[in-house]
Amino acid sequence: MAEVEVRNLRKSFELGMTCLGGVSFTARDGEFVALLGASGCGKTTLLRIIAGLEQPDSGRVLIGGREVSGLSPKDRDIAMVFQNYALYPHLNVRENIAMGLKLRGVPSGEIERRVLDASRMLGLSELLSRRPAALSGGQRQRVALGRALVRQPKAFLLDEPLSNLDAVLREKTRGELKLLFKRVRGTVIYVTHDQVEAMTMADRIVVLEAGCIQQAGSPEEIYRRPANAFVATFLGAPPMNLFPEDQAAALGLLPQGARRLAGIRPEDVLVSQAPRDGFQEALVALAEPTGAATILTLDFGGLALRAAVPGNWDLSLSKAWAALPGESLHYFDPGSRERLS
Amino acid sequence: MKGKGKKLLYLAAILAATAWSLAPFLWQLITSLKSQAEVMAIPPTYWPREPSLASYARIFTTRPGAGDIQNSRLDAAGTTFLCTFLGALAAYALSRLRLPGGKWALRAILLVALFPPTLLVVPLKQLVQGAGLLNNPLSLILSYAALNLPFAIWVLMSFFRQVPADIEEAAQVDGFSRWGLLWRIILPLSAPAVATTAILVFIFSWNEFLLALTFLSRDSARTVPVGIALLSGVTVYEVPWDQISAAVVVTTLPVVAMVLAFQKRIIEGLTAGAVKG
Numbered sequence: 001m002a003e004v005e006v007r008n009l010r011k012s013f014e015l016g017m018t019c020l021g022g023v024s025f026t027a028r029d030g031e032f033v034a035l036l037g038a039s040g041c042g043k044t045t046l047l048r049i050i051a052g053l054e055q056p057d058s059g060r061v062l063i064g065g066r067e068v069s070g071l072s073p074k075d076r077d078i079a080m081v082f083q084n085y086a087l088y089p090h091l092n093v094r095e096n097i098a099m100g101l102k103l104r105g106v107p108s109g110e111i112e113r114r115v116l117d118a119s120r121m122l123g124l125s126e127l128l129s130r131r132p133a134a135l136s137g138g139q140r141q142r143v144a145l146g147r148a149l150v151r152q153p154k155a156f157l158l159d160e161p162l163s164n165l166d167a168v169l170r171e172k173t174r175g176e177l178k179l180l181f182k183r184v185r186g187t188v189i190y191v192t193h194d195q196v197e198a199m200t201m202a203d204r205i206v207v208l209e210a211g212c213i214q215q216a217g218s219p220e221e222i223y224r225r226p227a228n229a230f231v232a233t234f235l236g237a238p239p240m241n242l243f244p245e246d247q248a249a250a251l252g253l254l255p256q257g258a259r260r261l262a263g264i265r266p267e268d269v270l271v272s273q274a275p276r277d278g279f280q281e282a283l284v285a286l287a288e289p290t291g292a293a294t295i296l297t298l299d300f301g302g303l304a305l306r307a308a309v310p311g312n313w314d315l316s317l318s319k320a321w322a323a324l325p326g327e328s329l330h331y332f333d334p335g336s337r338e339r340l341s
Numbered sequence: 342m343k344g345k346g347k348k349l350l351y352l353a354a355i356l357a358a359t360a361w362s363l364a365p366f367l368w369q370l371i372t373s374l375k376s377q378a379e380v381m382a383i384p385p386t387y388w389p390r391e392p393s394l395a396s397y398a399r400i401f402t403t404r405p406g407a408g409d410i411q412n413s414r415l416d417a418a419g420t421t422f423l424c425t426f427l428g429a430l431a432a433y434a435l436s437r438l439r440l441p442g443g444k445w446a447l448r449a450i451l452l453v454a455l456f457p458p459t460l461l462v463v464p465l466k467q468l469v470q471g472a473g474l475l476n477n478p479l480s481l482i483l484s485y486a487a488l489n490l491p492f493a494i495w496v497l498m499s500f501f502r503q504v505p506a507d508i509e510e511a512a513q514v515d516g517f518s519r520w521g522l523l524w525r526i527i528l529p530l531s532a533p534a535v536a537t538t539a540i541l542v543f544i545f546s547w548n549e550f551l552l553a554l555t556f557l558s559r560d561s562a563r564t565v566p567v568g569i570a571l572l573s574g575v576t577v578y579e580v581p582w583d584q585i586s587a588a589v590v591v592t593t594l595p596v597v598a599m600v601l602a603f604q605k606r607i608i609e610g611l612t613a614g615a616v617k618g
Contacts, residue, residue, distance in 0.1 A: 087511075104516055147515070
């Protein structure tokens, strides 16, 4: 395994649309990095440039300290798992997994050993002679993973590998994948638009928006100290309550004369079913039970405020009392929308 | 009741269409089993009075019939291989590599296909003569391949375009070269198109008459369609219909057998991309 480093990658498409505007980051040896962003933010293009499937307009890609910018995908020693798995439909599972090794001239005994190891690890041993058409979505996904694992590449590149699975299987596979890559100590670059995947699996998250990195850091850091208003509202479900400067001032969240955006995460909002000191009365506009928690949408002095309360909240209540503790507030510059303090 | 009537009508229409299409072939078959005297008899007989295989025996003994078939087989097989091979390369390049001017090349290929081959006979003959290829099977193989290339390229291209780009990219990451990708991934996945192209090119070459008559004058190089046209009777005024029919049956059967064997694939190949699948 090796470190993957991208330096100042730029890419525009036809019609002058900028896709990547100078992206730099490093995935350290053995690190699981998630590239997180909404559709069209450039995360898949970034992954494809690392793989060598697309050429950047400028910038460099280094894998294991070696410049690979001019090399074709096969010479970069990376393995990739595609969103729709991209298995060879005319070959069986064994041949699909073994192909990359065969093409690299690995001796047949060694190929057999590695294919059996990988298929045992992924629970594919019984399916080796089946063709992809005879497999379920989850099984195909595991074959695609097997194909990547047997190669023992310098880095694994995964492009939304769980997005075609149903919710239950996705949740289960998420955990399995995390354990699997921990076990092989793989350097992983994982593209996803799903913040839960990024938060639960990654050692580090790189948040992208409009082809630029908004923040790179550990899941904890990104969630607790978002670098700007975009990251603050992009991560978290429901997202952070963000008040424009006039509303923040009206709520008394700002020091005298300060002009800031103020935000608070729904779980940091204090809510009481009875009047309490320092709490302000609010109307319950909507209560959405999710099981472990209930999401309230409150009419808080004329502003919509979302709050997460324990799941045993009394749904018949039409009123509640809420407070926004100062230590939980996040402040952002109203112009640059960057974090203040 | 209404549904049953409709079904019967449908069946009758299919039977009528089949009979209409098969009648000429059936007539050839019946004629091939008659004697020359019976073929010329008036009124004509619809069923041979004394069915015999004598005309079949004669085409192989009195004329170099087997030699003609061998020549046709060589020309058609050579053309099929060359045309499918070059067609696959061109179709892959035009469908996947972003070639400058690729669109124009495609239009030019379509334009070439619109020329009636008859127009090309004289210039082709001059070319073949200039290259010293008269009476050489290569003259036919090269001409047939050239005439069929536009068709091969268009059919194969429409199939190659349906192979998901992700599979090709996965193959590139796996370590395939462009050649390996074409031969081991794209072509096997496009087997119906390859089979369709190969068979239709084979049939064209097997049946072609005009160029074969023009380029090959030597008996030993002659192909089946020319051989059949040149069959003659005892006198110049006599046309040996019984032998001609026998020869037509003998040369048509292998093609019919081949098409039946690959029927499913040909239909897949011709209708691919017609509906969203």
